[in-house]
Amino acid sequence: MHDHSLRDQIVAEVHARPFHKLSGPLALCHQAILYEGVAEEAVNRSVRQLASLKGLPLPQNSEGFFFTRNDRWALRFEPHGEFYSLTLYALATTEPPAFTDEEREQLPGAYLCGVEVICQPDVGTDPEPLLEQHFNDHQVSGSSVMGAAGQVFTDFRERSDSRMSRVLVLQQPKMIDYRCGRLLQRICEIDTYRHMALLGLPLSNEVMPEVTALDQALAETVASIAEARREPAELIHQLMQQAARVEDLSARSANRLAASEAYFALMYSRIEELREERLEGIQTIEQFMDRRLDPARRTCKATGERIERLSKRIARSTDLVRSQVDLSIEGQNKDLLEGLNKRARRQIRMQAKLESFTVIVVTYYAFDLIDRTLRNILGDTELERQLSLGLSLLVPLLAVGLFWYLRRLLKGYDDE
Template sequence: MMQTHTLYERITNEVHARPFQKVQAPLYMVHLAIMLPADQMGKAVDSALDMAARLGIDARTSDSGFFFISSDEMGLRFERHNEFYSLTLYHFGAETEDVLAERWLPLISGDLLPGEMMVGAESLFRSLRDDPLAWCRKYFGKRDFAAEQFGDRQLAASDVMSGGATLWTDFAVREESGLVRVLVEDRALQPFQAGRLLQRICEIETYRHMALLALPVAQRAMPLITDLDKQLSDITHRMTGDHQEQPSEVLQELMTLAARVEELSADTANRFSASDAYFALLDTRLNELRQERIEGLQTITQFMERRLEPARRTCQAAGKRIEHLSKRIARVSELIRSQVDLSIEKQNRDLLEALNGRARRQLRLQAKLESFTIIVVTYYAFDLIERTVRNTVPGDSLRNDVLMGLSFSVPLIAGVLWLYVRQLLKGYDEED
């Protein structure tokens, strides 16, 4: 019988894990992204539920990773991420931001929420009216809405969702609240479209901040990368100069340099990788806005590209420089190791040649001593035969004749012994 995979339900429900909220104008919303280590996320869940209870929202939930709870007046959306969590507060039917100072700001700015706030944005969402310029002047302090400058900051605006809404913001933090203000006017949005738009605005703010966490890291790393690059260049020049150093000494110095580069890579790789991922998400969310330009104003994408692209390039350049520096060190190390291997092979060859020379000298000495060996052996052989003849041959006359013949046979004995010794040394001579 076919069985259901243990992960079937979890995988199937993943596409429904973080749904958009169904909202309508008017609405006031505050979105926060708060940095917190992953092992302390339980505190964030408890704090979010505590905040909901203080706001009169039913705080019962079974999901600690994402939940949206609401009452007739307010709503709270909690979402957990790897290094931060996001909290979004909704005030349904609100025309102004009065609820922020009256009820939300004391909870947000107090000790209720654990962690460090990285992102703070407020959105005023209202239905289409005949006074969009006056609305913008009210919240951005702008007298001449047709001009790009207001104060010392620029305004970004565009028609979004294929003309279904209009969005204005300057991405500037308000002194009174510490939040970035976004104005959204509903022209023809369905409730789920409105929820998607507002969520995308929150995510754009979140991802642009999280992506830029890598910028200070890159700025600190750049001078160190330049210094390490110069050290590697010096080592390379010393290898090819007129007074070359011993490869073993250069290799030891290069290994120290490689360790410093790997330490720098370990300290920055995760941040740079996360930055690339956040920038990719930011690009996706900007594209999903489906913007149309308003004459005289920058679109949200144009505003982001002009100000974020240098930071993105800096982070990418730092990561690539570290990677390229590591590869260059590996190539130089391989070159030095090749020199060391060649030096070792030369030493081994010289040692083998010396051993072969000693063996040849030993064989030549043995050949020189061969004649003395034959003489000695011939003497002992003659002496043994003579003693045997004297003790075994009867009669003086016969014994004398035998000894006389033995004396004349000494060259024959020496010749036989010489042939025998040559036969024994034949194999060694051939190896030589």
């Protein structure tokens, strides 16, 4: 027995992105950066160079996820399918860290979103001054999370100086370090997945007018099928053009819309893991997301469903035209067969009219054949003359017998 080639990778996957022991006071900035064609090798190399510039210990692995820290800083790198995230922690301070312009230029990819998280112990005072300090007079969403182990507040607004939103976390004494690390990671993921999910909305708004136009064009085509206003060949050609346009829309949008739905599901899963409890006078994070993001989610979902329904409707319409063509061909075949049957009946009736002439001819040749046979066998004798006389008397019976035989032979054709 030997180990499976993927065994180590599968076993390590469970612990590939662990939570870390963190505790306030601390601050972090989390950024999500799209690859946009940049190779993962270049990203891995640049991120590790950034860790070196920060004076952080280099990770043992040369690619993939890593978390490294010293007494002042910590850096978490997490690659994903179409983006990677960087989280820079400033330990023992509530001043949010930031990447310098030089460090930002070194990082490859396209910046999508970021969030600043300030985590500090809750001293039991009224949080209103802190909310005023961090969020001014903006509407704040927040809740008590993880069984009242902490409180989370945010206004979901991007700050002009850092181009990031801000989240304030008040840590209760009963929140242990691992729970604090898990909470901070969930907050970062909620912000990232929220923006990644919304990448499908501009595309949905772009293709929706095309979907509506195709829907109307297909309705007109179906009406033409029902009213038989156009030739089937023209209808098939029109349906093929519409099917090609629908496939083009699907190719442009299917992957993005499916990814958006997956990111929405991940975001709501992370919100559910917060186990929010409502604070008096403040809407929860889940309520904010439901109110502000649910319409966008429904738009993306409806766009994908409408494109899929269009494809199915075109397939059904094509089947209708094909059925129409098949019925037309069957009608033509029926007319052709009926014409053949009519010609066959005319031929049989003509043969029936010629039966009398046929009987006369056959009777003549039969009489002549028998008479010649008797003459050759018996010669010119009295017996031959008597048999010839008897044969002459039997000519009517011979004619009647031949007529009956021909009628019986042709009776089956007459019935058909």
